[in-house]
Amino acid sequence: MSENNRLGVFKTYKLYVGGKFPRSESGRVYEVADSKGQWLANAPKSSRKDARDAVVAARKAFGGWSGATAYNRGQVLYRVAEMLEGRKEQFVREVAASEGLSKSKAAAVVDAAIDRWVWYAGWTDKIGQIAGGANPVAGPFFNLSTPEPTGVVAVLAPRKSSLLGLVSVIAPVIATGNTAVVIASADAPLPALSLGEVLATSDVPGGVVNILTGVTAEIAAPLAAHQDVNAIDLTGADAELAKELEIAAADNLKRVRRPQPVDADGSSDSEDWQASPGTDRLTAFLETKTVWHPTGALGAAGSSY
């Protein structure tokens, strides 16, 4: 059979929840088009029950992931970058189609995404020194502050930047020991679903990252109101949706990271993801635990600290 006669094998894009690749519980899919409106693939259209299952998976994974040593988390995240590197071509193709970029520009974006992942992998065992430390207090105490992961974080991925933006919001959340339920960009979900496959073949435990696709507002609303979600990153929400979700999130005092408006409509769609991100996103989902420990009777011990 000649090469031209070969029947193409289409890919069924599936969700990534709890380390597995389920279809949406609802059985729904929606059509994903490239930047010119040409059909690319069908993606699962998640329902609120998929969101519920993802939270259960993320909660289950939290103990092990947050309890792992920071060094170990760094190694695991670096492994993700290694896997990304090996599937670069696929991501270049998907990013080019989703964002309407030329092949060379898309390749640069994918390179930046891999580098971003490595950059955050390096932060896992350093953020503790930056965000915590010994506090000077006026008394015979050691006073130590240490940053701890918040818990399950719902992440609304950026709407435009389908891979670099996505990596830039997921990596900081899990680097510090949180687990994430990610709602991928509704218009460009394919790189996110492929990232799920990369995570599944690296050493990231199932449930640490869960990726949902579909209508953002439909999935985000139950997550924002969910009593077992500890924080929400509203990067991919427009001003109106962000307000609505923030109100719902206040019910159990979730940590909320609002979109940083850079556009006229209050959204952060044209945020420059190539720029160096700083530690803002790392510290956004940390809680500071402070411990007071008596130093003992200094005079009697004859020592000074």
Next chain:
Amino acid sequence: MPTTAPAFADATASDSALRRFLFGLPGVDAVGLEARAASLGTRSIKTTAKAYAIDLAISMIDLTTLEGADTPGKVRALAAKAVNPDPTDRTTPRTAAVCVYPDMASTAAAALAGSGVRVASVATAFPAGRAALDVKLADVRDAVAAGADEIDMVIDRGAFLSGRFLKVYEEILAVKAECGPARLKVIFETGELSTYDNIRRASWIGMLAGADFIKTSTGKVATNATPANTLLMLEAVRDFRAATGVQIGVKPAGGIRTTKDAVKFLVLVNETAGEDWLDPHWFRFGASSLLNDLLMQRQKLSTGRYSGPDYVTVD
């Protein structure tokens, strides 16, 4: 005084008569049984029916703690939870009973006095049942004296599996005689009986011997309550009532952890034994973590948002 139902008086006259009777029961179609249980598990129960099922399931729970590490404090905490499962919502029904080891029965009885929640105590050298009959009967007497309203006994699986059916039968009779006013639940440990035919035979031995409840398992072995073995036992109590007019309860125990599972069991009850069994007097769940999941689902129905484990008590 417990007596064998008249319709089956002959069946228990001797070891060989009982064996003939038990082997004369129709064989179980294992594939058909599992397919039937699985197909009944696909029913979609939503909105008001779901709310009814959740409340019913809560009221059917024997809230259980059977650990070597049980303390009086833990039993009291569990009793408080049984009486008032969700302190944020007083309309939540209380559970049917609290199930403990015999030495904790008096603690549970004191904590539950006047609440309407019953005290169930396991007995007869639970969970293995490997003790002399005198010891088992003393265990039962002790539990009843400590205030247990219900006794959960285990059958002698060793005797059953080696074919000494009359010994199993007589042991249940003896335990029933010690129970006095307490209701007797007979645990077969279905996971150790190997075949569905054996589960059917054990069910009939239990029912002939005057059990008030037949119960799947102890929760201490790998295979506990499954939809299939519970369906089989529901068929047995249905057939027994048709033959004798005597109604007997069923209690699946162990491994039922989610609301979805519990609702599936309720569908089995309704479709097999019938509505008469949809009552805490005739059907129970032996469970501990199930209650929290039911409460979270209940909160979801009443508030519209998903709840989490931070909003129910840890037991």
